[in-house]
Amino acid sequence: MNKLNITMLIGYHNSHEQFPPSKLLKFAKMAEKNGFNGASSSDHFYPWNKAQGESGFVWSWLGSALQATSLPIGVVNAPGQRYHPAIIAQATATLAEMYPDRFWVALGSGQLLNEGITGGKWPIKSVRNERLKESAEIIRKLWAGETVTHNGHIRIEEAKLYTRPENTPQMIGAAITAETAEWIAGWADGLITVAKPPDELNKIIRAFHHRGGKGKPVYIKLEVSYDRDEEKALKGAYDQWKANIFGSNILTNLRTPEQFNDVSELTKPEIMYDTVNIFTDINEYVELLDEYIQLGVDHIYIHNVNRNQEQFIKDFGEKVLPHLINKEEY
Numbered sequence: 001m002n003k004l005n006i007t008m009l010i011g012y013h014n015s016h017e018q019f020p021p022s023k024l025l026k027f028a029k030m031a032e033k034n035g036f037n038g039a040s041s042s043d044h045f046y047p048w049n050k051a052q053g054e055s056g057f058v059w060s061w062l063g064s065a066l067q068a069t070s071l072p073i074g075v076v077n078a079p080g081q082r083y084h085p086a087i088i089a090q091a092t093a094t095l096a097e098m099y100p101d102r103f104w105v106a107l108g109s110g111q112l113l114n115e116g117i118t119g120g121k122w123p124i125k126s127v128r129n130e131r132l133k134e135s136a137e138i139i140r141k142l143w144a145g146e147t148v149t150h151n152g153h154i155r156i157e158e159a160k161l162y163t164r165p166e167n168t169p170q171m172i173g174a175a176i177t178a179e180t181a182e183w184i185a186g187w188a189d190g191l192i193t194v195a196k197p198p199d200e201l202n203k204i205i206r207a208f209h210h211r212g213g214k215g216k217p218v219y220i221k222l223e224v225s226y227d228r229d230e231e232k233a234l235k236g237a238y239d240q241w242k243a244n245i246f247g248s249n250i251l252t253n254l255r256t257p258e259q260f261n262d263v264s265e266l267t268k269p270e271i272m273y274d275t276v277n278i279f280t281d282i283n284e285y286v287e288l289l290d291e292y293i294q295l296g297v298d299h300i301y302i303h304n305v306n307r308n309q310e311q312f313i314k315d316f317g318e319k320v321l322p323h324l325i326n327k328e329e330y
Contacts, residue, residue, distance in 0.1 A: 009038040009072070009299040009325075010038070010300050010302065010321055010325055011037070011039050012028065012031035012038075012040075012301070012302060013039070013040045013042075013301045013303035013304075014027065014039060015042055015303060016044055016058055016061070017047035017055055018053070018240060018305075020056060021057075021060070021061040021064075024041075025061065025064055027310075027313065028065050028071065030313050031071075032069045032070065034313050034317025034321075035321040035325065036313075037072075038071055038299060038301070039071045040073070040221065040301040041058050041065075041075045042076060043059075043075050043077045043114075044113075046113050046114060046256070047257055048244055049243040049260045049264065050258070051239050058075055059075075062075060062103070066095065066103065067099075070102075071102070072101075074106060074170075074219075075105055076105075076106040076107075077105055077106065078107070078110025079132070079139070080131040080132060081115040081118055081120060081131075082114060082118055085135035085136075085138045085156070086142060086156055088135070088139060089138065089142035089143060089161060090163075092105050093142070093143060093161055093163060093164050093168075095169075096168060096169045097165040100166065100167060103169050104169050104170040104171075104172060105171060105172065106172035106174045106192045106219070107132060107136055107172070107173060108132070108173075108174030109125065109174075109252075111251060112253050113254060113255065116255050122253070127153065130153055131154065134153050134154045136171060136188070138150060138156060139171070140168075142159060142161045143168045145161065145164060148160070172189060173188030173191055173192070175191060175193050175208070176248055178203050178204050178207035181213070182210065184208070185207075185211035186211060188213075188216070190219060191208045191213060191216065192221065193218075194220065194223070195220045195221065195222040195277075201220070201292070201295060205218055217298040218298055218299070219297075219301065220299070220300055221303055222288075222289075222292070222300055222303065223241065223244075223275070223276045223277065224277040224278070224285065224304055224312075225241070225305050225306045226279065226280075226311075226316070227306065227311070230280045233279075234269055234278055236308060237272040237276045238272050239306070240306055241272070241275075241276060241305040242264040242267055242272065243257075243261065243264040244275070245264070245271060245272065245276075282315060282316075282320055285316070285320050286319075286320055286324070289324055290323075293324070
């Protein structure tokens with residue numbers, strides 16, 4: 001199992017729902033130049049809403065981003081419906097062979113928004129979890145060079161990977177509840193979750209540790225809306241991210257960006273304060289990130305949900321990251 005050689009990683013999140021791949025490549029290079037020491041990316045077929053307006057193919061972008069930077073980069077993926085796990089095994093193995101010890105993949109059970117394009121039935125959560133675990137097991141066997149035949153939620157016959165990396169990527173499990181965090185602890189190399197208030201996040205981390213995750217890395221995606229003007233920060237968050245404030249039962253079961261638009265129109269901008277960290281004082285971000293580090297979080301991927309990426313990257317690089325990253329280890 002590959003272990004990244006960075007003690008504290010503060011990464012830049014590349015949102016394919018919001019920007020075309022060419023701009024995200026520019027942002028990733030800019031993030032590295034300004035002191036971020038990692039990156040993450042989304043894997044969507046659709047944006048969450050029309051205002052976001054993009055949805056590039058992340059697997060094409062990843063090769064370019066790994067070549068254009070020296071950052072470790074990862075992606076959150078949902079194998080089992082839109083992607084057959086054998087294809088994900090091959091894609092991840094190829095990236096890990098080309099860019100040793102720099103690529104990781106997180107696996108989750110997905111959302112109907114993206115997986116529904118196959119026309120297949122959208123299973124209930126328990127079945128999606130069963131399918132996810134089967135997919136993870138198939139990917140690991142293929143990474144190990146085994147010839148795999150399986151007939152369950154996933155069907156695969158005599159599949160074998162001939163191009164494999166010397167060190168396989170870390171396989172991280174995605175969870176947003178303590179219950180799911182407990183479940184993934186038994187099969188994943190680490191946990192990735194969304195940032196919550198520290199007391200809530202601590203419950204998820206403790207659940208992961210309790211069921212076998214002790215000693216494994218914890219990754220979080222932290223959603224912020226940063227602007228030097230608070231009104232612009234709030235407006236930007238509402239315009240771009242208001243469709244993402246709902247609970248997982250809604251986020252995983254709505255079918256189209258239009259449906260997300262409809263439900264989010266019922267909200268008011270002020271509700272964004274409950275789900276996105278909207279600050280203008282850069283010192284508040286330093287304090288917040290330090291709280292997560294104290295909880296034992298190893299990797300923090302910061303997603304600035306508004307469209308003002310350049311200012312965010314420059315200000316965080318200048319005023320936040322020097323307080324948190326030991327540059328000698330980077």
